[in-house]
Amino acid sequence: MSLLEPWMMLVVSMVIFGIGLLGLLIRKNLLVMLMCVELMLNGVNLSFVAFSKIHHSLDGHLAVLFVMTVAAAESAVGLGLVIALFRTLRTVDSDQIQILRD
Amino acid sequence: MIDYPLLAFSAFSTIAILGSLMVIFKKNPVASAFALVAVFFSFAGLYALMSAHLVAALQILVYTGAIMVLFVFVIMLLNQDRPVEDFKSSSGIFKLLSGIAVSGFVFALVKVALLARSLTPRGDMTEEKISELGGNVKAIAESLFSDHVLQFEITSFLILAAIVATIALAKRKAHSGRGHS
Numbered sequence: 294m295s296l297l298e299p300w301m302m303l304v305v306s307m308v309i310f311g312i313g314l315l316g317l318l319i320r321k322n323l324l325v326m327l328m329c330v331e332l333m334l335n336g337v338n339l340s341f342v343a344f345s346k347i348h349h350s351l352d353g354h355l356a357v358l359f360v361m362t363v364a365a366a367e368s369a370v371g372l373g374l375v376i377a378l379f380r381t382l383r384t385v386d387s388d389q390i391q392i393l394r395d
Numbered sequence: 396m397i398d399y400p401l402l403a404f405s406a407f408s409t410i411a412i413l414g415s416l417m418v419i420f421k422k423n424p425v426a427s428a429f430a431l432v433a434v435f436f437s438f439a440g441l442y443a444l445m446s447a448h449l450v451a452a453l454q455i456l457v458y459t460g461a462i463m464v465l466f467v468f469v470i471m472l473l474n475q476d477r478p479v480e481d482f483k484s485s486s487g488i489f490k491l492l493s494g495i496a497v498s499g500f501v502f503a504l505v506k507v508a509l510l511a512r513s514l515t516p517r518g519d520m521t522e523e524k525i526s527e528l529g530g531n532v533k534a535i536a537e538s539l540f541s542d543h544v545l546q547f548e549i550t551s552f553l554i555l556a557a558i559v560a561t562i563a564l565a566k567r568k569a570h571s572g573r574g575h576s
Contacts, residue, residue, distance in 0.1 A: 295398055295399075295400040295401055296398055296401050297398070297400040297401045297404050297444065298512070299445065299511070300508055300509065300511045300512045301404060301408075302404075302441060302444075302445060303507075303508035303511055304505050304508045304509075305408040305411060305412070305441070306508075307501060307504035307505055307507075307508055308412055308501060308505070309411060309412065309415050309434075310501075310504065311497055311498070311500060311501030311504065312412070312415045312416060312418075312419060313415065313419075314497055314500070315419060315493075315494075315497045316415075316418060316419030318483070318493045318497065319419065319482055319483055319490075319493070320419060320482065320483070321482065321483055322424055324424050324427075324466065324469065324470060324473075325418070325419070325424055325427050327466070328418055328427055328428065328431050328466065329418070329419060331431065331458070331462065332415050332418060332431070332434065335434070335435070335438055335458070338438075338450075338454075339438060339441060339442075340508075342442055342445050342447045342450055343445065343511075344511070345447075346445050346446075346447075347511060347514050347516065348514070348516055348517050348518050349516040349517070349518040349519060349520050349521050350517065350518030350520050351518075351520050351525075351531075351534055351535055351538055352518075352538070354447055354449065354450055354531075354535050355535065355538060355539055355543050355546075357447075357450050357453075358450075358453065358535075358539070359546060359550060361453060361454075361457050361458070362550045362553060362554065363553065364457075364458075364462065365457055365461060365462060365554075365557075366553055366554060366556075366557035367557075368462050368465060368466070369465065369557050369558075369561045370557055370560050370561055370564070372465055372466070372469045373560065373561040373564035373565045374564055375469060375473075376469060376472065376473070376564070376565055377564045377565065379473050380567075385473060388483070
């Protein structure tokens with residue numbers, strides 16, 4: 294019998310979520326900020342699977358499938374937005390994107 | 396006797412945490428992207444350890460196969476010639492406050508995770524029941540196409556909306572001077 298328990302996965306998932314949140318706060322490059330959003334979504338996915346393992350249910354796996362779809366759509370639209378921004382402003386620095394402020 | 400699942404869990408979680416730290420601390424976005432690939436692969440290993448085989452396969456297919464290729468392509472297309480000062484140049488007190496806030500948040504989440512040790516199973520999908528139903532993939536597919544079929548159909552609308560939005564965003568204007576743009 295293995296000593297591996299699902300709550301260990303939960304700890305890892307929440308640490309990854311926190312790292313993604315920290316990256317979203319400290320970075321300025323829009324591409325890396327999108328990557329941090331992907332990290333946060335992955336952390337949530339891992340906790341979905343761990344909770345469905347704890348609860349002996351398969352609904353968490355289905356939630357992960359839907360979250361993956363949303364993540365794919367989100368990254369496609371987000372990268373499209375980054376390309377459109379780069380085309381007009383020639384930058385991906387989130388601090389220099391302030392056309393609404395001027 | 397070596398506890399192989401625990402060993403694999405230690406390896407995968409170490410790679411995942413170190414890789415995600417590299418994602419947020421590397422200056423070059425390409426290095427961040429490749430660290431993210433390592434994180435996604437180790438997540439697939441963690442899913443496989445929890446016998447979520449379908450999710451593990453989809454993790455590799457969708458994340459490392461589709462999303463990361465998209466990211467690397469966009470990094471290549473943008474080709475930032477001048478290096479950006481990539482970390483927020485905010486005051487020290489803001490950095491300190493955000494660090495304290497994030498670490499407190501993570502601490503609270505980990506406490507919640509430790510509370511999960513006392514949870515009792517509520518469903519009936521034990522390992523034996525799943526293998527009796529014909530395996531993880533078959534059980535998920537039957538649930539997906541019977542109980543959750545409405546969500547599945549809504550997902551197709553979501554993908555359609557994403558396709559339309561991406562094309563509308565990425566389409567190059569032919570001549571911005573002519574007509575209204």
